[in-house]
Amino acid sequence: MLVGVCIKWTPGRPEVDTSGSVLTDDRFGGVSLADQAALEVALSIGDQVKVVCIGPEAAVAALRDSLAVGATAVQFVACGAQPSSRDVAVSLAQHLGGCELIVCGDYSADRGSGSVPAFLAAQLGASQALGLVAVERKGTNLECVRRLDGGRREVVRVAPSSNSPAVISVEGSVAKLRRASLAGTLAARSANIPTANAGINADLNGEITRYRPPTRIVAPPKGNQAIDRIRALTDSTAAKSRGELVTLSPSEAAERIIQAMREWGYLTS
Amino acid sequence: MSTDFDAIVVGAGPAGSCAAIVLARAGKRVALIERGPFAGSKNMYGGVVYPRILDELIPNWWEEAPIQRWVTRRSTMLLTDTQALTIDFRSQNWGAPPYNGATAYRPDFDAWLADHAVAAGAVLVTSTTVTGLIRHTNGAVTGVHTDRPDGDLTAPIVIACDGVNSFLAKEAGLYPDVDADNYTLGVKETISLPKETIDERFAVTDREGVDIEILGGTNGVNGGGFVYTQLDTVAVGVVLKLSKLAAQKTRPEQILAKLKAHPAIAPLIKGGEIKEYSAHVIPEAGYEMMPKLTADGLMVAGDAAAMCLAAGIWLEGVNFAMASGMYAGEAAVEAIESGNCNASGLAGYRKRLENTFVLQDHKKLRHAPHLVLSDRVQHLYPQMVANLVERMFTVDNPKPKPGIRRILKQERKRAGVKLSDLARDGWTGFRSFG
Ligand SMILES: Cc1cc2nc3c(=O)[nH]c(=O)nc-3n(C[C@H](O)[C@H](O)[C@H](O)COP(=O)(O)OP(=O)(O)OC[C@H]3O[C@@H](n4cnc5c(N)ncnc54)[C@H](O)[C@@H]3O)c2cc1C
Numbered sequence: 001m002l003v004g005v006c007i008k009w010t011p012g013r014p015e016v017d018t019s020g021s022v023l024t025d026d027r028f029g030g031v032s033l034a035d036q037a038a039l040e041v042a043l044s045i046g047d048q049v050k051v052v053c054i055g056p057e058a059a060v061a062a063l064r065d066s067l068a069v070g071a072t073a074v075q076f077v078a079c080g081a082q083p084s085s086r087d088v089a090v091s092l093a094q095h096l097g098g099c100e101l102i103v104c105g106d107y108s109a110d111r112g113s114g115s116v117p118a119f120l121a122a123q124l125g126a127s128q129a130l131g132l133v134a135v136e137r138k139g140t141n142l143e144c145v146r147r148l149d150g151g152r153r154e155v156v157r158v159a160p161s162s163n164s165p166a167v168i169s170v171e172g173s174v175a176k177l178r179r180a181s182l183a184g185t186l187a188a189r190s191a192n193i194p195t196a197n198a199g200i201n202a203d204l205n206g207e208i209t210r211y212r213p214p215t216r217i218v219a220p221p222k223g224n225q226a227i228d229r230i231r232a233l234t235d236s237t238a239a240k241s242r243g244e245l246v247t248l249s250p251s252e253a254a255e256r257i258i259q260a261m262r263e264w265g266y267l268t269s
Numbered sequence: 270m271s272t273d274f275d276a277i278v279v280g281a282g283p284a285g286s287c288a289a290i291v292l293a294r295a296g297k298r299v300a301l302i303e304r305g306p307f308a309g310s311k312n313m314y315g316g317v318v319y320p321r322i323l324d325e326l327i328p329n330w331w332e333e334a335p336i337q338r339w340v341t342r343r344s345t346m347l348l349t350d351t352q353a354l355t356i357d358f359r360s361q362n363w364g365a366p367p368y369n370g371a372t373a374y375r376p377d378f379d380a381w382l383a384d385h386a387v388a389a390g391a392v393l394v395t396s397t398t399v400t401g402l403i404r405h406t407n408g409a410v411t412g413v414h415t416d417r418p419d420g421d422l423t424a425p426i427v428i429a430c431d432g433v434n435s436f437l438a439k440e441a442g443l444y445p446d447v448d449a450d451n452y453t454l455g456v457k458e459t460i461s462l463p464k465e466t467i468d469e470r471f472a473v474t475d476r477e478g479v480d481i482e483i484l485g486g487t488n489g490v491n492g493g494g495f496v497y498t499q500l501d502t503v504a505v506g507v508v509l510k511l512s513k514l515a516a517q518k519t520r521p522e523q524i525l526a527k528l529k530a531h532p533a534i535a536p537l538i539k540g541g542e543i544k545e546y547s548a549h550v551i552p553e554a555g556y557e558m559m560p561k562l563t564a565d566g567l568m569v570a571g572d573a574a575a576m577c578l579a580a581g582i583w584l585e586g587v588n589f590a591m592a593s594g595m596y597a598g599e600a601a602v603e604a605i606e607s608g609n610c611n612a613s614g615l616a617g618y619r620k621r622l623e624n625t626f627v628l629q630d631h632k633k634l635r636h637a638p639h640l641v642l643s644d645r646v647q648h649l650y651p652q653m654v655a656n657l658v659e660r661m662f663t664v665d666n667p668k669p670k671p672g673i674r675r676i677l678k679q680e681r682k683r684a685g686v687k688l689s690d691l692a693r694d695g696w697t698g699f700r701s702f703g
Contacts, residue, residue, distance in 0.1 A: 181417055181418040183419055
């Protein structure tokens with residue numbers, strides 16, 4: 001089975017300087033533990049493993065490391081900009097043709113939202129099982145365990161095939177990446193790394209928005225005594241909106257979540 | 270017998286990279302093995318390099334080396350709990366090519382040197398720890414084991430540049446018994462401040478830098494301190510004799526905190542933010558603790574061979590490491606070409622060291638490290654000198670000014686310094702530094 005792996009290299013030691021810009025150091029860069037686990041899962045499942053990485057020039061180091069541990073092919077896609085997850089997925093999909101299974105990490109080492117695998121599955125028309133905490137090969141299928149809310153787990157059977165590929169994403173605890181042999185390391189130093197251009201121009205730098213909702217004007221709490229006003233602000237019984245339990249079909253649930261996010265200010269459109 | 274490489278250099282610090290540069294430029298197949306993810310990633314020091322020796326290896330190195338500031342002010346400071354005596358020297362000559370000392374961050378400087386080795390053709394293997402020596406049945410070293418699967422590498426020569434506490438030199442039996450008294454522990458903080466603030470506080474401009482070496486300020490533990498300026502950080506550190514530190518049972522960071530709070534130091538770093546805390550052992554005793562430098566198929570260079578010169582007013586290790594690495598590289602080329610990689614074929618290494626500053630300085634200053642770290646120099650003399658100067662400059666009218674000779678006599682007695690000890694230490698100091 002040809003297994004594709006998508007990894008994201010991120011520069012290390014991020015620091016915010018006095019002017020507010022983020023400084024990083026490429027020499028401490030690398031891929032997340034989740035991406036490392038993805039590579040290990042692929043190496044233990046696949047007969048052939050192709051690793052694709054979109055990023056700046058320094059990311060080539062991550063592909064050399066992948067070759068050193070046993071990846072059979074790699075593809076570097078040069079992209080200086082900070083593309084959206086959808087753009088990344090479109091670009092990745094172009095290099096994953098023929099893969100029955102694609103393994104991604106559940107998060108990258110920077111702002112990882114874990115959304116690329118979902119976009120990638122949509123792009124490839126593949127089935128998806130994301131946020132896995134265990135992956136086991138059972139014949140031609142995979143038996144996977146997915147983390148659910150409230151400490152619950154869900155067992156998902158994934159049946160990848162050449163005409164129906166699957167995308168999975170794994171957490172870092174799923175597997176520990178093997179150590180590269182010395183011969184592998186030496187060979188990878190001078191290996192040819194095929195390079196393509198992502199052709200993505202959009203740079204999200206200017207568009208990245210905060211995770212917190214925008215500040216809202218809150219009316220002053222009522223009460224003559226300070227203690228009453230503090231109570232009004234902090235007492236949970238005084239809270240206006242509480243959690244709401246709704247039972248909906250998946251598509252209605254998605255709509256409801258989007259609506260709530262709009263109300264809370266996380267989404268503006 | 271075919272081998273993977275002509276030579277294996279262990280450790281991509283200044284010694285290792287210089288050895289690898291020489292070998293690779295001579296067309297030899299050389300592997301440079303480093304345990305850190307990149308050269309310099311694991312390395313720390315006080316902060317000042319004297320790269321004159323690089324004139325031979327990288328002409329006009331100052332045009333490309335990752336230098337922070339050129340040292341144009343050198344101060345020697347003597348501290349007691351409440352006093353500070355500073356001798357300050359400034360030379361603008363050191364601020365222009367070919368320069369003298371410079372501050373640089375080790376992850377930058379070491380990586381830059383290793384890049385030169387790679388550019389010359391050396392194979393740099395990072396994130397790989399050498400775990401032992403491979404030996405022929407006749408005892409000759411023929412390669413190394415590493416911590417990677419299938420991690421053995423063979424070569425007729427191994428150059429151990431693995432730094433202080435070299436496991437390889439010890440494994441080869443080159444070190445006699447290890448004595449903790451020969452080692453110090455260096456700890457330092459790198460404190461960030463705006464460049465303009467540093468310029469103002471240290472009275473420098475542009476790329477000019479300051480090097481302050483301190484005697485005292487170590488909470489009674491034998492050792493010393495230092496303050497160095499980088500572009501927008503200041504390095505403050507202490508060097509502490511291991512056995513005394515252990516006996517005092519104080520944490521090194523507490524001693525450093527006390528130095529930082531000293532009235533002579535605190536204003537220099539006020540308002541700064543600690544960016545980094547690091548620590549490392551120093552082979553302090555120099556010549557007196559050096560191991561055998563060669564064995565069949567093996568050479569030891571840099572701190573691995575205790576070549577750091579720690580003689581009070583001088584703390585130079587990087588230049589000694591670069592030079593010894595370079596000479597080890599030259600001797601290795603000679604041995605490979607002559608086909609004799611046994612200790613006899615590697616004799617050129619020691620000869621080169623003896624004919625140059627490396628062993629000449631060490632031999633001359635062989636008694637200096639013990640003198641500088643001795644209890645008298647550490648605890649009695651600084652107090653005596655500081656009191657002497659304080660009384661010289663204290664205006665005690667209506668009393669007349671006292672004669673300096675009389676104060677010296679009184680202060681010597683007060684400090685409990687015997688004239689015979691003073692004379693002996695003075696003579697040792699004169700022979701070493703004179
Ligand atoms: C606190 C302090 C302050 C100092 N201040 C100064 C100063 O201001 N100026 C100055 O010139 N010198 C100073 N020195 C001394 C200087 O740092 C050393 O003398 C110098 O670094 C020695 O260089 P080296 O190449 O021999 O060893 P190192 O710089 O220690 O390099 C050894 C290299 O070998 C690698 N290594 C070790 N073991 C293995 C292994 N088994 N496998 C693979 N790789 C391995 C290490 O990761 C490292 O990269 C100071 C030292 C200290 C601790």
